[in-house]
Amino acid sequence: MNRPRHNAAGALSSLAAVCCVVFGMCAWSGWTARASVATGRTGEQLEYASPLEVLFSPDGTRLYVLCQESAQVRVLDATSYETVKNIAVGAMPRGFSLSPKGDRLFVANSWDDTISVIDTKTLEVVTTWPVGAEPSSVVEDRDGKHLFVANRISNDVAVLDANTGTEEKRLAAGRGASYITASPDGSKLYVTHVYPNATAHRTAPDSEITVIDSARAVVEDRIALPYVAHGFHVAFSADGRLGVATNMHPKNLVPLAHLEHGGAFADTLTLFGADVGKPVEVPLDELELYAVRPFGIAITPDKSRMFITCGGSEMVTVVDVPRLIRYARMHPGSSAQDLSASANYVVGRIAVGHDPRGVALTRDGSKLVVANRLDDTISIIDTKTYRVASTIALTGPKQLSVLRHGEQTFYTARYSFQGQIGCANCHIDSTFDGLQWDLEPDGFGRDVVDNRPIEGVKDTEPFKWNGGNPNLPTECGPRTEKYFWRAENYDDLTLTDLVVYVRSLPARPNRWRLPGEALTAGQERGEALFVRGTDKFGKAIPETNRCAYCHSGPKGTNQKSFDVGTKKATDNAGLLDTPQLTNIAITAPYLHDGSAATLEQIWTVFNPQDTHGRTNDLTKDELNDLIEYLRTR
Amino acid sequence: MKAIFVVAMIVILSVANGAAGQSKGVGHGVRKDAIGIAKPLAPAMPRFRFENFSTANGLPDDHVFSVLVDGDRIWAGTENGLGLYENGKWKTFTTRDRLAHRAVLSLALDKRTGDVWAGTMGGLSRISGGRIDTFTQLNSGLSNDVVYGVSVEGENVWVATAAGACKLDLHTGEWSLYNERNTPMQEIWVYGVAATPTKVYYAVWGSGVLEYDQQKKIWDKYDDPDGETEMVLFKDQGLIHEITTSVSYIDKILWVATYFGDSRYDGRYWHNFLTKDSGLPSNFTNVIKGVDGKRAWFGTDKGLAYYDGTNWAVYRPSLATGKPEMTVRDAKGNVSPVAVNTAPAHNYVLGIDFQGSDIWVATAKGLSHGIHQP
Numbered sequence A: 001m002n003r004p005r006h007n008a009a010g011a012l013s014s015l016a017a018v019c020c021v022v023f024g025m026c027a028w029s030g031w032t033a034r035a036s037v038a039t040g041r042t043g044e045q046l047e048y049a050s051p052l053e054v055l056f057s058p059d060g061t062r063l064y065v066l067c068q069e070s071a072q073v074r075v076l077d078a079t080s081y082e083t084v085k086n087i088a089v090g091a092m093p094r095g096f097s098l099s100p101k102g103d104r105l106f107v108a109n110s111w112d113d114t115i116s117v118i119d120t121k122t123l124e125v126v127t128t129w130p131v132g133a134e135p136s137s138v139v140e141d142r143d144g145k146h147l148f149v150a151n152r153i154s155n156d157v158a159v160l161d162a163n164t165g166t167e168e169k170r171l172a173a174g175r176g177a178s179y180i181t182a183s184p185d186g187s188k189l190y191v192t193h194v195y196p197n198a199t200a201h202r203t204a205p206d207s208e209i210t211v212i213d214s215a216r217a218v219v220e221d222r223i224a225l226p227y228v229a230h231g232f233h234v235a236f237s238a239d240g241r242l243g244v245a246t247n248m249h250p251k252n253l254v255p256l257a258h259l260e261h262g263g264a265f266a267d268t269l270t271l272f273g274a275d276v277g278k279p280v281e282v283p284l285d286e287l288e289l290y291a292v293r294p295f296g297i298a299i300t301p302d303k304s305r306m307f308i309t310c311g312g313s314e315m316v317t318v319v320d321v322p323r324l325i326r327y328a329r330m331h332p333g334s335s336a337q338d339l340s341a342s343a344n345y346v347v348g349r350i351a352v353g354h355d356p357r358g359v360a361l362t363r364d365g366s367k368l369v370v371a372n373r374l375d376d377t378i379s380i381i382d383t384k385t386y387r388v389a390s391t392i393a394l395t396g397p398k399q400l401s402v403l404r405h406g407e408q409t410f411y412t413a414r415y416s417f418q419g420q421i422g423c424a425n426c427h428i429d430s431t432f433d434g435l436q437w438d439l440e441p442d443g444f445g446r447d448v449v450d451n452r453p454i455e456g457v458k459d460t461e462p463f464k465w466n467g468g469n470p471n472l473p474t475e476c477g478p479r480t481e482k483y484f485w486r487a488e489n490y491d492d493l494t495l496t497d498l499v500v501y502v503r504s505l506p507a508r509p510n511r512w513r514l515p516g517e518a519l520t521a522g523q524e525r526g527e528a529l530f531v532r533g534t535d536k537f538g539k540a541i542p543e544t545n546r547c548a549y550c551h552s553g554p555k556g557t558n559q560k561s562f563d564v565g566t567k568k569a570t571d572n573a574g575l576l577d578t579p580q581l582t583n584i585a586i587t588a589p590y591l592h593d594g595s596a597a598t599l600e601q602i603w604t605v606f607n608p609q610d611t612h613g614r615t616n617d618l619t620k621d622e623l624n625d626l627i628e629y630l631r632t633r
Numbered sequence B: 001m002k003a004i005f006v007v008a009m010i011v012i013l014s015v016a017n018g019a020a021g022q023s024k025g026v027g028h029g030v031r032k033d034a035i036g037i038a039k040p041l042a043p044a045m046p047r048f049r050f051e052n053f054s055t056a057n058g059l060p061d062d063h064v065f066s067v068l069v070d071g072d073r074i075w076a077g078t079e080n081g082l083g084l085y086e087n088g089k090w091k092t093f094t095t096r097d098r099l100a101h102r103a104v105l106s107l108a109l110d111k112r113t114g115d116v117w118a119g120t121m122g123g124l125s126r127i128s129g130g131r132i133d134t135f136t137q138l139n140s141g142l143s144n145d146v147v148y149g150v151s152v153e154g155e156n157v158w159v160a161t162a163a164g165a166c167k168l169d170l171h172t173g174e175w176s177l178y179n180e181r182n183t184p185m186q187e188i189w190v191y192g193v194a195a196t197p198t199k200v201y202y203a204v205w206g207s208g209v210l211e212y213d214q215q216k217k218i219w220d221k222y223d224d225p226d227g228e229t230e231m232v233l234f235k236d237q238g239l240i241h242e243i244t245t246s247v248s249y250i251d252k253i254l255w256v257a258t259y260f261g262d263s264r265y266d267g268r269y270w271h272n273f274l275t276k277d278s279g280l281p282s283n284f285t286n287v288i289k290g291v292d293g294k295r296a297w298f299g300t301d302k303g304l305a306y307y308d309g310t311n312w313a314v315y316r317p318s319l320a321t322g323k324p325e326m327t328v329r330d331a332k333g334n335v336s337p338v339a340v341n342t343a344p345a346h347n348y349v350l351g352i353d354f355q356g357s358d359i360w361v362a363t364a365k366g367l368s369h370g371i372h373q374p
Helices: A009-029 A034-039 A322-330 A402-411 A473-487 A492-504 A519-531 A599-604 A618-630 B002-026
Strands: A051-056 A062-067 A072-077 A083-088 A095-096 A105-108 A114-119 A124-130 A136-142 A146-151 A156-161 A165-170 A179-182 A188-193 A207-215 A220-225 A232-238 A245-250 A266-271 A277-283 A292-300 A304-312 A315-322 A346-351 A354-363 A368-372 A375-382 A389-391 A561-563 A575-577 B030-032 B038-040 B049-054 B066-070 B073-078 B081-086 B089-093 B105-111 B116-120 B123-128 B130-135 B147-152 B154-160 B165-169 B175-178 B191-195 B197-206 B209-213 B220-224 B244-250 B253-258 B261-265 B268-274 B285-290 B298-299 B303-307 B312-317 B326-330 B335-340 B349-355 B359-365 B366-372
Touching: A009 A156, A009 B244, A051 A095, A051 A368, A051 A375, A062 A095, A062 A368, A072 A095, A105 A146, A114 A136, A114 B197, A146 A188, A156 A179, A165 A220, A165 B123, A188 A232, A188 A245, A207 A232, A207 A245, A220 A266, A220 A277, A232 B105, A245 A277, A245 A292, A266 A292, A266 A322, A277 A322, A292 A354, A292 A368, A304 A322, A304 A354, A315 A322, A315 A354, A322 B130, A346 A389, A375 A618, A402 A492, A473 A492, A599 A618, A618 B175, B002 B326, B038 B197, B066 B366, B073 B105, B073 B366, B116 B147, B116 B154, B123 B147, B154 B197, B165 B191, B197 B244, B197 B253, B209 B261, B253 B298, B261 B285, B298 B349, B298 B359, B303 B349
Parallel strands: A051 A354, A095 A136, A136 A179, A232 A292, B066 B105, B066 B349, B105 B147, B147 B191, B191 B244, B244 B285
Antiparallel strands: A051 A062, A062 A072, A072 A083, A095 A105, A105 A114, A114 A124, A136 A146, A146 A156, A146 A179, A156 A165, A179 A188, A188 A207, A207 A220, A232 A245, A245 A266, A266 A277, A292 A304, A304 A315, A315 A346, A354 A368, A368 A375, A375 A389, A561 A575, B030 B038, B049 B366, B066 B073, B066 B359, B073 B081, B081 B089, B105 B116, B116 B123, B123 B130, B147 B154, B154 B165, B154 B191, B165 B175, B191 B197, B197 B209, B209 B220, B244 B253, B253 B261, B253 B285, B261 B268, B285 B298, B298 B303, B303 B312, B312 B326, B326 B335, B349 B359, B359 B366
């Protein structure tokens, strides 16, 4: 996987594209000026801060705020919350941590594949190290020997020399490796991942917590998380006896027809460590009180309380730790499906801002700081009273832009029945989820579909695998409202804002072909196969059976439907929309029902009659070349 | 109790006698032949006490294709699963654990990450922190599911299969296939691989040895100058035979095993080993493993052999009696027996690895741990 040289040009072009989308949509809808006057929404492209993670300096005097959209670390006075300094870092920073000595702050910049190293005395970026691909968190070991970086795209943890930034090796982690947490004694690192590991088609997803021996820098163990598809932060009690991970547990093997029965997701914690023995999964949800998309987590120093941000529910869930441990000991395994369980240990729910993410406790545990990503605010919570003591607005635009409102709509769960799910439940961080779902309208057990990615989705209509939705307003509006939310409709303006946001989503940088970079020899050979009009026996390939016919244009789709012979017994029809190829290398599984675990299987298993393009004349090395080319799309 | 005591005494006496016999053979400066004429002693060669493992004490299967030492852990590739020996106990990984196939033909350790790679009859598996990921010819770029050999070098996994060689770049995920279309390989039945940062060698069954220069990124090939016949017209003129089975590259020395003798190549000169002019117990060699540029171990169909650059030692159950046997052959061709009480589990040796001064041996009838004796 290559590393981008620099993302500035990409960022600018993305910005321009977003502006174009916004203005394009304004022209399309014809309401924006009115809307902005009436509601405060604006069609301008505004640079919000989007605080994602927070942490205190070791002495507790400073609060570091990682701001994703403004690509900054904002340093605040931890008492007054006044700005001390804004430090520019790389594109789309996603994770940060302090060195054990507290002298360096490391920032993982996910879209330009770099680590910014900040001197905490001077508050300057002293160096920037290239890593890859899509670094999402970074942690230094206790001896200051190695930096560990979770790479979301390459599904591994890079081990860097902590002094030079030189990459020494990569350790295989879970798919979408994203969050690293050190144990209190620093001897082990725990890594979670946001996409499920590969399992057999139509079987339960599973995930893991990858356990790394930090001194030896090798994977020591993997804590199995059966049925969990998405893992986020991990926290430990100060004594190290209790580890807790935030998870999403989908219910995707049954038809998505019973939202009213809590039928889409369980929002759970996995407990592990000496306090509980074998890992135990417990839900945070309660009937009519769902804890949608648990993300950040903090445990008070006295081990009495645990605070979990729930992005979709826009709240912080408070858990009584002794009661939780007691429950876990009495209920081994998973209680994810039990909506009565959380009443045993959830003791509070605190409303905060839009899409709350990272949390940090003061050293004495008296205050909890919460980053509200889509509000540009920080909630300060009194941990005794469970009340928001104050809300700190970060400097930046105060208007609500169309895009920001659309993004808030995408991430909230408030529109679904009992507030159970939001768009971002299945489109993790506005991407995909690697899962297959059985939606109701096609019939139970019929037309099981793989969830398609939405980055770069503009100009790929129609939508749905059967091409049934002609545009995004239909896809995001009536369809979603009827079959997913089963509750409140969007008002027209909200739907439009949501559509503007979805249309604005750029594709993340392609790591296999950087802007301006020539194709490798293998990719070139693959491209020739992709566009070829003659097979290896000199016979002409009908135009409609060439790869480049259906997968044409910049997004790799001619936006038409074809029957490529992949219909299964459970499918109602074989005519399927041609999917776009954007970043196809990272969006496994493939085909409409997700039955092809890898790109190879599309042809080695599911194309026996050459109905999905002429490929059976290819040798294995030629097929590999074709795949190398596809990975550049 | 009485019976147990008697058996115990017999064992103790046998061990004592064996030890005495051993000291006769190796510990003194001279020995006497049958008519009392003094002869120089056999060269001192490494001696082992072999502990053998079978299904009776937890090995997944007695037919062991490969063995890998990973610190204190021992991996055994058997016909019926991958065995892991740790803390005195065996654990077995099978297809239920997502292992590609029950028959594990080859093993390699990624020393940087601790991951173990297993070549099987049904694909290539990576065992990492207890998780098994499997690559097959259908779900990945792997050239063929029958994986005879695997070797890890840096971020590359080099693979020998029944339909060509290939390489997985762990950094990019890209597979590169090597076969008759892009290398000098004439046959595509690739039996063994040895990868190092400078050179990568493939043993190609029926097509000699293929060499890849990592710096120059070019392929070269070594053939038997006599062609594919068993004739050796000029000794040491080149590779001993086209039907190669195993390669080992260490200290810039290439060791090659074939079914018709073995070879050592220093980059300029070849030296060949045949039963008729060396201590090799059989020309039919399954596996070869260099200790350094001078010393190597050979796994044949007639026992385990060690060459120290001058002398040879053979360890096996006697071909005649089945009793433990060790023989030493000096530079002049004198063969001397060394009294021993233990031997590898079987003469058909398929895999070798080192654990300090100990040796582990995969055989057709069990796994053997040769514990070095001072």
